Amino acid sequence: MMIFFIVGLIVHVVFFLSIFDIYFTSPLVHGMTPQRVPLAPPAKRLVLFVADGLRADSLFKPDDNGTGRAPYLRGVIAERGTWGVSHTRVPTESRPGHVALIAGFYEDVSAVAKGWKENPVEFDSVFNESRHTWCWGSPDILPMFAKGATGDHVYTYTYPSEREDFASTDASRLDTWVFDEVKDFLNVAKSNETLLNMLHEEQNVFFLHLLGIDTNGHAHRPMSKEYLENIGLVDSGVAEIVSVMDDFYGHDGKTAYIFTSDHGMTNWGSHGAGHPSETLTPLIAWGAGVQTAQWEGSHKYDDNYLKGLFNLLYCQHFKAESIYANAIQILEQFRVKMEQKKETTLSFLFTPYQPLTDSKQMDFVRNARNLIQKGQFDEAVSIRYCKDLIDQAMEGLSYYHTYDRLFLGSSVVLGFIGWTSYVVLFILKTHASLRKPPTNMHMVKRSLGQIFLCIGLLVALFLMVQSSPWTYYIYCLLPVAVWFSVMREFETLASLVRSVPSLPLSKCFGYFLLVTFGIELLVVSFFYRAMLTLGLVVLGLWPVLSGLYIKAKVRSLSWMLSCLFLAVFPLLPVVGREPDVNYVILFVCICFQMMQVVLCAYILTSTHSSLQLKQGLPLFNQLVSWLTLVSSFLIPLLSSTRLFHRLLSILMSLVCVYLLLSTGYEALFPPVLSWLMFAWINIEQETMNTQGSSNRTEHIALCKGYLSSTDFAENIDIAKIRQLRLDDIRRSYFFVFFIIIAFFGCGNIASINSFDPASVYCFLTVFNPFIMGGLLMWKVLIPFVIVMCTFEKNMTNNGQIKMQEICIIINYLNLSLLFHQHFFFLVKDHGSWLDIGTSISHYVIVMSMTIFLMLLSVMTHILTSKRILIGWKRKMHFR
Numbered sequence: 001m002m003i004f005f006i007v008g009l010i011v012h013v014v015f016f017l018s019i020f021d022i023y024f025t026s027p028l029v030h031g032m033t034p035q036r037v038p039l040a041p042p043a044k045r046l047v048l049f050v051a052d053g054l055r056a057d058s059l060f061k062p063d064d065n066g067t068g069r070a071p072y073l074r075g076v077i078a079e080r081g082t083w084g085v086s087h088t089r090v091p092t093e094s095r096p097g098h099v100a101l102i103a104g105f106y107e108d109v110s111a112v113a114k115g116w117k118e119n120p121v122e123f124d125s126v127f128n129e130s131r132h133t134w135c136w137g138s139p140d141i142l143p144m145f146a147k148g149a150t151g152d153h154v155y156t157y158t159y160p161s162e163r164e165d166f167a168s169t170d171a172s173r174l175d176t177w178v179f180d181e182v183k184d185f186l187n188v189a190k191s192n193e194t195l196l197n198m199l200h201e202e203q204n205v206f207f208l209h210l211l212g213i214d215t216n217g218h219a220h221r222p223m224s225k226e227y228l229e230n231i232g233l234v235d236s237g238v239a240e241i242v243s244v245m246d247d248f249y250g251h252d253g254k255t256a257y258i259f260t261s262d263h264g265m266t267n268w269g270s271h272g273a274g275h276p277s278e279t280l281t282p283l284i285a286w287g288a289g290v291q292t293a294q295w296e297g298s299h300k301y302d303d304n305y306l307k308g309l310f311n312l313l314y315c316q317h318f319k320a321e322s323i324y325a326n327a328i329q330i331l332e333q334f335r336v337k338m339e340q341k342k343e344t345t346l347s348f349l350f351t352p353y354q355p356l357t358d359s360k361q362m363d364f365v366r367n368a369r370n371l372i373q374k375g376q377f378d379e380a381v382s383i384r385y386c387k388d389l390i391d392q393a394m395e396g397l398s399y400y401h402t403y404d405r406l407f408l409g410s411s412v413v414l415g416f417i418g419w420t421s422y423v424v425l426f427i428l429k430t431h432a433s434l435r436k437p438p439t440n441m442h443m444v445k446r447s448l449g450q451i452f453l454c455i456g457l458l459v460a461l462f463l464m465v466q467s468s469p470w471t472y473y474i475y476c477l478l479p480v481a482v483w484f485s486v487m488r489e490f491e492t493l494a495s496l497v498r499s500v501p502s503l504p505l506s507k508c509f510g511y512f513l514l515v516t517f518g519i520e521l522l523v524v525s526f527f528y529r530a531m532l533t534l535g536l537v538v539l540g541l542w543p544v545l546s547g548l549y550i551k552a553k554v555r556s557l558s559w560m561l562s563c564l565f566l567a568v569f570p571l572l573p574v575v576g577r578e579p580d581v582n583y584v585i586l587f588v589c590i591c592f593q594m595m596q597v598v599l600c601a602y603i604l605t606s607t608h609s610s611l612q613l614k615q616g617l618p619l620f621n622q623l624v625s626w627l628t629l630v631s632s633f634l635i636p637l638l639s640s641t642r643l644f645h646r647l648l649s650i651l652m653s654l655v656c657v658y659l660l661l662s663t664g665y666e667a668l669f670p671p672v673l674s675w676l677m678f679a680w681i682n683i684e685q686e687t688m689n690t691q692g693s694s695n696r697t698e699h700i701a702l703c704k705g706y707l708s709s710t711d712f713a714e715n716i717d718i719a720k721i722r723q724l725r726l727d728d729i730r731r732s733y734f735f736v737f738f739i740i741i742a743f744f745g746c747g748n749i750a751s752i753n754s755f756d757p758a759s760v761y762c763f764l765t766v767f768n769p770f771i772m773g774g775l776l777m778w779k780v781l782i783p784f785v786i787v788m789c790t791f792e793k794n795m796t797n798n799g800q801i802k803m804q805e806i807c808i809i810i811n812y813l814n815l816s817l818l819f820h821q822h823f824f825f826l827v828k829d830h831g832s833w834l835d836i837g838t839s840i841s842h843y844v845i846v847m848s849m850t851i852f853l854m855l856l857s858v859m860t861h862i863l864t865s866k867r868i869l870i871g872w873k874r875k876m877h878f879r
Contacts, residue, residue: 004426011419011482014474016847018412021471022405023827027105027397028123032332035325039318042289043256045204047245050101051234052094053214053271054261055222056085056280058231069228070235073259073284081286088263092271092278094214097262098141102126127154130205132198134185136178137209138164140767157181164215164767171215172230178208179237186248208241210234217265218757219611256287289318320377324368327386327393331361334393337400344467353396364389408475413824415479418486425489428496445488452484511729518733522740523822526842529570529744535737536567543683552686559683562676569669569745600628600656607762617765625660625762632657637868646864647678650789654782660762661779666746673745673783677790684731735791742783743845788853788860
């Protein structure tokens with residue numbers, strides 16, 4: 001059995017990782033010939049201001065008095081600049097936004113594995129192509145551009161990461177630090193001849209990353225006084241830097257300025273998704289080579305942010321040459337990508353991209369070059385020539401980038417169908433009473449082994465000839481091994497066929513329809529949380545439909561009420577938009593007798609009060625919060641292993657941590673979920689006793705005192721382990737449904753927009769993505785643990801199958817094939833990045849769920865059945 005679980009874990013990990021090779025490999029191409037504009041640029045230097053987290057409406061919209069919040073920038077717009085609204089793309093986070101701004105492409109999801117801090121692949125950038133670049137700002141953004149630059153010409157100056165404190169009394173000091181450092185730098189340069197000479201060279205870039213607005217937005221919300229005043233401070237700082245810069249260069253008119261933002265922010269202080277408040281950012285350009293006093297409308301710079309800036313240039317010749325060079329550069333990428341794919345594909349299997357053949361490429365390039373030489377600049381860059389060439393080359397790049405997708409996808413689907421088939425046969429072989437005819441299949445199995453060995457060698461040879469990556473061998477050879485295992489179990493399949501006449505076919509078909517409907521309902525709930533409410537209402541009626549209500553009215557009523565109460569949560573707004581600790585206080589009133597809960601409630605309210613008063617995070621509150629987190633793993637192990645005592649201990653320990661991580665109504669979610677879980681234990685016991693007892697007196701005796709008498713630590717009598725029943729399908733579906741409720745009961749974690757730093761303020765306020773992410777992940781896992789502990793008991797009482805087997809095996813039946821196939825084909829790599837990110841998250845959730853439940857079952861087994869004995873031996877009434 002252990003080997004089966006290990007193999008299952010490996011198979012699911014492989015299928016889980018396959019999505020990143022199939023859908024999300026790096027789009028970057030290396031080895032092209034660099035293209036240059038033959039004309040001298042109108043500017044010698046660029047000053048780039050990026051106000052992190054600045055919304056377009058917050059900058060352009062006047063305040064209540066009708067005056068602008070940024071008088072200097074409004075003056076630039078009115079008199080000597082070009083302005084508009086730029087669209088960022090999801091994920092609207094700082095690192096992807098800056099990579100798009102400065103490197104001209106959108107990162108693939110492999111950057112997540114590096115925590116958005118390091119380069120998963122090497123990429124070129126404006127900074128790398130510059131003569132020198134000086135950067136000032138956040139330590140989370142600047143180092144990645146210096147690390148990937150060739151040579152030593154990108155210089156970064158950052159403040160300590162401890163200054164990025166959401167509890168800071170004044171986060172705008174981050175921007176003040178940047179402005180002061182730039183002024184000091186220019187003053188020092190006047191007395192440093194080497195630095196002065198470097199600064200007067202051409203192709204220099206000055207990058208000012210301004211994080212104060214983003215930090216104030218997270219801490220106080222974008223409509224707060226702190227956020228709006230920070231905009232005014234940035235405006236004054238920009239005006240001062242422009243004045244100092246012009247004075248330093250003697251007003252030579254060769255400096256270009258760009259002011260923009262990497263992303264916006266929602267009204268509740270978060271970003272990451274695709275709401276207009278997050279994607280609409282300001283864009284203002286002025287100085288050398290920029291047209292004056294012109295509105296540029298709303299541009300979506302999908303391919304290259306800097307490409308959109310060509311529209312701002314006043315020189316039509318330079319604009320035409322720039323777009324032509326950009327088109328040729330993209331065409332070079334297309335050619336390199338095509339050659340790479342040719343080298344790794346057999347000639348008779350290679351299908352070139354027809355809309356952009358060699359002759360069409362030559363026609364595009366020749367016609368555009370002739371038009372530029374004739375001075376017909378607008379015609380040269382029109383949709384007939386350069387722009388059309390860019391579009392065709394980009395589509396061709398996408399074509400070759402996804403060339404192997406159908407092949408790999410088919411292999412993964414074939415492997416997963418095979419694995420699910422093997423699991424079904426394994427269950428039937430080990431947990432079902434099938435009639436097995438006495439046959440000798442030794443020779444047949446040997447022949448099967450030889451056949452599949454030959455198939456595997458042919459597949460490996462095919463991949464070797466094509467010089468395929470090593471991961472392709474795994475995705476293509478794994479289905480061969482899986483289907484070999486399936487074919488070896490054909491005796492079990494034959495026994496199943498012989499047993500079909502003895503099965504209750506109508507009942508089996510009814511269960512099949514119900515489970516299919518239930519699975520489809522769960523799939524829809526990933527997109528519409530309200531469907532979970534419908535599911536809970538239907539589950540609440542189960543005792544009535546099954547007849548249990550007549551035999552156990554009190555327990556059935558408790559089940560129905562808990563289902564109805566829990567059904568309210570999916571109808572409420574997603575958690576994290578507006579913190580409201582009043583809901584937390586309501587929960588404390590429900591559990592006021594628990595002193596630890598009261599202490600945690602005090603910590604929560606006092607922390608939020610202290611942050612609102614800008615007094616920072618109290619040290620006492622921080623210590624208590626971390627001690628509560630650590631003790632939540634130990635306190636349950638000190639309590640009795642009796643069912644009620646251990647479950648109550650686990651619940652209270654986890655609820656204290658959940659309380660400290662709560663910002664709204666979600667504080668009520670674990671108690672209601674726990675109520676339903678206790679009701680589930682009781683109702684399942686009623687079901688088992690009804691099936692196993694012959695009279696009412698025996699039934700009452702079995703049910704009496706069940707919660708207080710059952711012990712988690714009791715060893716299961718192997719002799720009493722029964723075979724599978726159809727009712728186990730219903731029981732396992734309940735488990736899957738409750739797992740989904742644990743995910744989506746209080747919000748859609750498939751969207752990264754659910755993240756709110758306010759959830760972790762009791763533990764830390766200084767920005768740290770890994771610690772914050774770990775705390776939020778544990779918050780998500782707490783409802784999981786509650787459900788798993790309940791399922792642990794439901795699957796081990798009264799001679800049922802061991803939880804470690806039934807939990808994983810039957811979960812395969814419910815999740816593996818149906819969920820995997822649904823979300824595998826729903827994954828998107830085009831269109832809105834909100835849709836792309838959501839589709840990825842759904843697939844990751846489904847695939848990681850089975851893997852995760854394997855590991856979580858071990859943790860819950862320890863939490864429920866193990867005990868730490870401290871001190872001397874003493875007389876106890878229960879263990």
